[in-house]
Amino acid sequence: MHFVNAKSILSAQNGMNLYRGCTHGCIYCDSRSTCYNFTHAFEDIEVKQNAPELLEQALRSKRRKCMIGTGAMCDPYMHCEEQLRLTRRCLEIIDRHGFGLAIQTKSTRILRDLDLLRSINEQSKCVVQMTMTTYDEDLCRIVEPNVSTTRERFEALEIFRDNGIPTIVWLTPILPYLNDTRENIEGILDYCIRAKVKGIICFNMGLTLREGDREYYYAALDRHFPGLKERYIRRYGNAYELPSECNAELMALLRRTCDMHGILHDMDACFGYLHEFPEPYEQLTLF
Numbered sequence: 532m533h534f535v536n537a538k539s540i541l542s543a544q545n546g547m548n549l550y551r552g553c554t555h556g557c558i559y560c561d562s563r564s565t566c567y568n569f570t571h572a573f574e575d576i577e578v579k580q581n582a583p584e585l586l587e588q589a590l591r592s593k594r595r596k597c598m599i600g601t602g603a604m605c606d607p608y609m610h611c612e613e614q615l616r617l618t619r620r621c622l623e624i625i626d627r628h629g630f631g632l633a634i635q636t637k638s639t640r641i642l643r644d645l646d647l648l649r650s651i652n653e654q655s656k657c658v659v660q661m662t663m664t665t666y667d668e669d670l671c672r673i674v675e676p677n678v679s680t681t682r683e684r685f686e687a688l689e690i691f692r693d694n695g696i697p698t699i700v701w702l703t704p705i706l707p708y709l710n711d712t713r714e715n716i717e718g719i720l721d722y723c724i725r726a727k728v729k730g731i732i733c734f735n736m737g738l739t740l741r742e743g744d745r746e747y748y749y750a751a752l753d754r755h756f757p758g759l760k761e762r763y764i765r766r767y768g769n770a771y772e773l774p775s776e777c778n779a780e781l782m783a784l785l786r787r788t789c790d791m792h793g794i795l796h797d798m799d800a801c802f803g804y805l806h807e808f809p810e811p812y813e814q815l816t817l818f
Contacts, residue, residue: 532576532611540585544806546600547586549617551577554610555637555678558751559704562604565743576611583620590628596655597808599625602635610677612640622647626654633805635660635701639679639687645694652696656809658729659691662701665710666718673755674706681719688726697729699801702785704738707766708759711736711775713784720788730795730804736781737774745769 540547552573553562563573571577579585590599601607607618622644625632632651634641641648641659651657661684665671671680679687691698700723705711716736723731740748752760767773775781789796795804 532578533571534578534580536581537579537585539589540579540582541589541599544600545597546603547582547621548604549579549582549601549607549621550605550609550611551579553605555606556676557637557678558674558676559706559738559740559744559748561739561741561744563744563747564741566741567604576609578611578615578617580617582617583624586621586624590624590630593630596628596630598631598633598656598658598806600633600635600805602660606636606638606678607634608636608638608640619644619647622651626651629655631656631658631808633658633660635662637662637675637678637684639683642687642690645690648691648696649694656807658697658699658805659688660699660701660732660805661688662703663719663722664702664704664706666715666722667710670710674709681722685722685726688722688728692727698726699730699732699795699805700728702731702733705733705736705775705781706738707773707775708762709756711777711781713777713781716781716784720785723794724788724792728794730801731785731789732798732801733782733785733796734798735774736778737772739771740773741771 552569552571552575553560554574554576601618601621612618622632626647632648648657648659663681663684665674665681668680668682688698700719702719749760749763752763763773786796795801
């Protein structure tokens with residue numbers, strides 16, 4: 532872990548990444564790709580130590596309230612957050628200034644900040660996004676080794692449900708020949724139904740691999756699933772997009788289940804919901 536002073540913290544779309552790199556060890560992580568120009572080891576976390584000060588300045592200068600997003604490129608609840616509490620400090624600023632929050636994680640460490648998430652949701656809007664890829668717990672511990680298991684994430688979603696905080700599940704990526712099965716998708720969908728999630732984001736059943744990410748993924752396949760890398764190479768070569776052979780069937784299952792239970796699954800609808808900041812309530816006056 533090393534510390535830097537960032538020049539800015541919010542993107543043009545009001546997203547922020549407080550850290551660079553990750554210690555969760557997910558075997559498919561796109562953020563490892565060389566296109567992101569990491570100048571340090573991926574597990575050597577870059578900490579943007581002045582992020583709270585930058586966020587304070589950015590929110591003070593905004594003319595209109597909006598949703599602030601975090602977690603798109605790196606998880607805001609990695610192991611180092613337990614001591615650094617950088618995410619919590621930024622949530623306190625968002626809460627104090629009355630902005631909304633759309634936060635994405637795989638970690639149940641987010642429950643530490645339940646008090647702030649509730650406060651943000653009560654005065655504006657808070658949406659918790661949880662990635663879920665692998666229903667089988669043993670397989671999950673291989674695919675996503677250093678983070679909360681899918682069962683643990685489901686239990687966190689139930690807590691958010693009980694506290695009135697809306698949730699979105701990212702059902703991605705789905706790994707060909709590993710978890711692209713009907714049983715896996717049905718298991719995750721059952722969790723989503725029971726947790727009463729607002730929506731499910733799934734671009735398709737498959738994954739993407741780029742330089743840097745591909746090598747790490749294939750090395751993991753060699754360690755845990757001997758021979759599977761060769762099957763990938765025969766089927767996909769060096770393609771960027773690796774759709775599951777079961778994509779059509781599994782996407783139909785997803786759409787059918789979501790429609791049946793009133794869960795958003797259209798991409799535009801899901802992202803629209805994440806970015807929509809609620810208009811302030813105005814008391815009607817009778818004359």
